[in-house]
Amino acid sequence: MPEGPSIILMKESLQKFVGSKITEAHGNANFDKEYLKGKIVREIRTFGKQTYLVFDDSAIRIHLLMFGSYSVDEQIKPDKSLRLSLIFKDGMMYFYTCSVKPVDLEFLLRIDWEADIMSDEWNPKKAEKKLKSNPDMMVCDALMDQDIFSGVGNIIKNEVLFRIGVQPESLLGNMPSRKIKELIAEARNYSFDFLRWKREFVLKKHWLAHTKSICPKCGKKLIKKQTGKGKRRSFYCENDQKLY
Numbered sequence: 001m002p003e004g005p006s007i008i009l010m011k012e013s014l015q016k017f018v019g020s021k022i023t024e025a026h027g028n029a030n031f032d033k034e035y036l037k038g039k040i041v042r043e044i045r046t047f048g049k050q051t052y053l054v055f056d057d058s059a060i061r062i063h064l065l066m067f068g069s070y071s072v073d074e075q076i077k078p079d080k081s082l083r084l085s086l087i088f089k090d091g092m093m094y095f096y097t098c099s100v101k102p103v104d105l106e107f108l109l110r111i112d113w114e115a116d117i118m119s120d121e122w123n124p125k126k127a128e129k130k131l132k133s134n135p136d137m138m139v140c141d142a143l144m145d146q147d148i149f150s151g152v153g154n155i156i157k158n159e160v161l162f163r164i165g166v167q168p169e170s171l172l173g174n175m176p177s178r179k180i181k182e183l184i185a186e187a188r189n190y191s192f193d194f195l196r197w198k199r200e201f202v203l204k205k206h207w208l209a210h211t212k213s214i215c216p217k218c219g220k221k222l223i224k225k226q227t228g229k230g231k232r233r234s235f236y237c238e239n240d241q242k243l244y
């Protein structure tokens with residue numbers, strides 16, 4: 001699943017359409033696309049794993065889900081995967097195998113932009129408050145909670161927990177305050193490292209725990225286990241990551 005930093009890269013490649021008028025809209029997303037004709041893309045906003053194409057009076061939300069993708073100017077997947085294509089005078093955007101939904105501008109007002117890990121509006125104090133109000137939550141579930149860390153996915157989760165030396169099944173209520181602060185800081189730090197490395201096509205090379213079998217710190221075998229309520233794959237070192 002594309003994580004927040006990948007969505008920032010998506011936004012960058014769509015940015016050239018800001019100010020352009022839609023001349024045609026197609027695709028098999030389940031709504032009438034005729035109304036999109038003539039609309040001008042005013043802004044592209046991202047919230048975690050979601051992208052919003054904002055028009056004067058409405059917006060379109062795109063969520064790539066597990067297997068979604070996009071392309072610019074050239075259709076690279078068959079029509080059956082094509083949920084939405086938007087044609088402009090100077091180019092095209094295509095979205096495949098994803099969720100596409102028209103929303104009104106009110107919807108954008110209700111989003112807690114401060115929960116977006118990649119945003120300038122990211123609010124670590126607010127995240128801390130949310131974490132402290134969920135003492136029984138496992139840290140692996142907390143990181144994947146899109147209301148707390150919007151944009152964090154499984155890769156970021158595994159790498160952050162390795163970096164801060166915390167076992168994924170640790171309960172928030174057992175973690176000392178300084179560890180909670182470290183968690184919040186590193187979730188954002190790693191996300192920006194992710195973005196930089198992804199841009200340079202070297203993201204995987206920098207993975208320390210995610211999909212790895214040997215701990216790069218101590219050389220012991222890493223544990224691979226589905227953890228938390230979300231039952232997502234965790235990779236961790238029993239030796240270097242403490243269970244709180």
Ligand SMILES: [Zn+2]
Nearest residue numbers: 215218237240
């Ligand atoms: Zn280790």
